[in-house]
Amino acid sequence: MNNRRNFFKMAGIAGGALAAASVSKVALAGLPEEVTQVSPDTMPPLQPKNGRPYNPVVTLNGWTLPWRMNNGVKEFHLVAEPVVREMAPGMKAHLWGYNGQSPGPTIEVVEGDRVRIFVTNRLPEHTSMHWHGQRLPNGMDGVSGLTQPSIQPGKTFVYEFVARRPGTFMYHPHADEMTQMAMGMMGSWVTHPKNKHPQIDEVDRDFIFLLSAYDIEPGAFKPNIMTMTEFNLWTWNSRVFPGIDTLNVRKNDRVRIRVGNLTMTNHPIHIHGHEFTVTGTDGGPMPRTARWPEVTTDIAVGQMRQVEFVADEEGDWSFHCHKSHHTMNAMGHTVPTMIGVDHKDVADKISKLVPSYMTMGDKGMADMGAMEMPLPDNTLPMMTGEGPFGGLEMGGMFSVVKVRKDQKPGDYKDPGWFRHPKGTVAYEYDGPVADAPRQPADPHAGVRQGTHAAPEVEVQVRKPQGHGGH
Numbered sequence: 001m002n003n004r005r006n007f008f009k010m011a012g013i014a015g016g017a018l019a020a021a022s023v024s025k026v027a028l029a030g031l032p033e034e035v036t037q038v039s040p041d042t043m044p045p046l047q048p049k050n051g052r053p054y055n056p057v058v059t060l061n062g063w064t065l066p067w068r069m070n071n072g073v074k075e076f077h078l079v080a081e082p083v084v085r086e087m088a089p090g091m092k093a094h095l096w097g098y099n100g101q102s103p104g105p106t107i108e109v110v111e112g113d114r115v116r117i118f119v120t121n122r123l124p125e126h127t128s129m130h131w132h133g134q135r136l137p138n139g140m141d142g143v144s145g146l147t148q149p150s151i152q153p154g155k156t157f158v159y160e161f162v163a164r165r166p167g168t169f170m171y172h173p174h175a176d177e178m179t180q181m182a183m184g185m186m187g188s189w190v191t192h193p194k195n196k197h198p199q200i201d202e203v204d205r206d207f208i209f210l211l212s213a214y215d216i217e218p219g220a221f222k223p224n225i226m227t228m229t230e231f232n233l234w235t236w237n238s239r240v241f242p243g244i245d246t247l248n249v250r251k252n253d254r255v256r257i258r259v260g261n262l263t264m265t266n267h268p269i270h271i272h273g274h275e276f277t278v279t280g281t282d283g284g285p286m287p288r289t290a291r292w293p294e295v296t297t298d299i300a301v302g303q304m305r306q307v308e309f310v311a312d313e314e315g316d317w318s319f320h321c322h323k324s325h326h327t328m329n330a331m332g333h334t335v336p337t338m339i340g341v342d343h344k345d346v347a348d349k350i351s352k353l354v355p356s357y358m359t360m361g362d363k364g365m366a367d368m369g370a371m372e373m374p375l376p377d378n379t380l381p382m383m384t385g386e387g388p389f390g391g392l393e394m395g396g397m398f399s400v401v402k403v404r405k406d407q408k409p410g411d412y413k414d415p416g417w418f419r420h421p422k423g424t425v426a427y428e429y430d431g432p433v434a435d436a437p438r439q440p441a442d443p444h445a446g447v448r449q450g451t452h453a454a455p456e457v458e459v460q461v462r463k464p465q466g467h468g469g470h
């Protein structure tokens with residue numbers, strides 16, 4: 001607003017030639033500057049330079065889109081385009097996203113803001129933008145064919161509405177959704193409350209991320225968009241462990257984590273060492289009387305959950321999806337169960353012939369974590385990550401909440417591994433081991449110490465093959 005006024009004042013003073021040159025610049029400025037992010041790192045919170053003040057969020061392995069003020073309207077420019085997203089060091093995916101990344105940048109506004117979003121389509125097919133969860137005029141809802149014609153390649157559409165209610169929302173296309181969401185097109189939206197809200201607490205740290213899933217064959221770069229259930233990369237903001245940044249907080253901080261689910265299945269998101277409360281959904285803040293403590297909250301498809309807790313226990317606390325197949329990375333769906341089979345040599349030979357060949361360890365899956373098995377290029381071990389005590393054997397939707405008493409307010413740097421106070425770590429017992437009492441074969445004989453009357457039982461362990469019943 002100021003710039004515009006100053007310009008007209010300046011133009012009046014400087015006269016003809018300069019005015020003409022500048023006018024064309026003003027005409028070009030009709031479209032807000034295109035801002036692109038090349039890094040998959042977590043960017044520091046974007047402090048608002050103008051407009052109503054608010055406490056910004058931190059997008060996990062993401063960033064917030066800057067805006068410009070135009071006569072009191074917040075203007076954003078989203079560009080739908082093909083992107084290369086590093087999912088974790090060692091693996092890049094060719095996705096579709098916005099402004100250089102998948103997911104796109106987070107949009108942050110304040111309740112009551114008038115918002116104008118320019119959406120440019122640089123994809124090979126048409127798209128549209130749906131503002132999931134928002135109250136808005138029907139024609140701004142972004143459903144191709146129903147509320148607007150789709151945005152053809154090379155075209156730009158303008159959406160404009162007032163952010164009417166505070167909360168956490170998402171944006172995603174509503175055109176060829178199966179393809180475009182499977183390719184990573186989505187982003188987060190936060191509308192901060194204008195005034196102190198009776199159901200919205202102020203927090204010290206406010207994190208946000210989206211759940212998305214991809215099916216990328218080991219060694220490949222592009223997701224298989226026809227996949228309905230058999231995804232092999234379970235991501236937070238299109239990143240998998242160990243590529244997901246840790247959530248670093250100061251002891252006794254009140255922490256909010258906002259999570260939206262745009263995968264095709266539910267995700268029970270679980271925290272260690274603390275209890276959280278669900279304080280909001282995409283429908284808005286949860287009435288205080290309706291809240292209860294949890295350590296896991298299930299987030300169904302198309303839902304958002306906002307959880308809060310006081311980080312009052314120091315340490316490195318796991319924070320992950322509780323479906324164990326969602327804390328693993330790419331594995332072939334046809335991986336046979338190989339427990340008891342020593343196939344290391346043969347696996348080496350096969351992988352020379354078949355680059356995408358992966359198999360399971362002979363004692364369980366942990367061999368995979370130790371990277372004993374050969375892997376094709378551009379994929380990630382199914383289970384990986386090195387902690388201070390050894391391998392973590394994780395992948396996918398896993399990270400760590402690091403609570404430290406010396407983490408500075410507003411500092412999001414990774415403080416490194418937790419230094420446990422002496423005597424507070426589980427340790428190995430090295431005393432004598434007594435024979436365990438056993439259930440006798442004859443139930444009337446009673447339990448006798450040190451006898452082995454029970455018949456020998458051999459258990460054949462067979463893990464399920466894939467997820468969908470091949």
Ligand SMILES: [Cu+2]
Nearest residue numbers: 267321323326
């Ligand atoms: Cu999950």
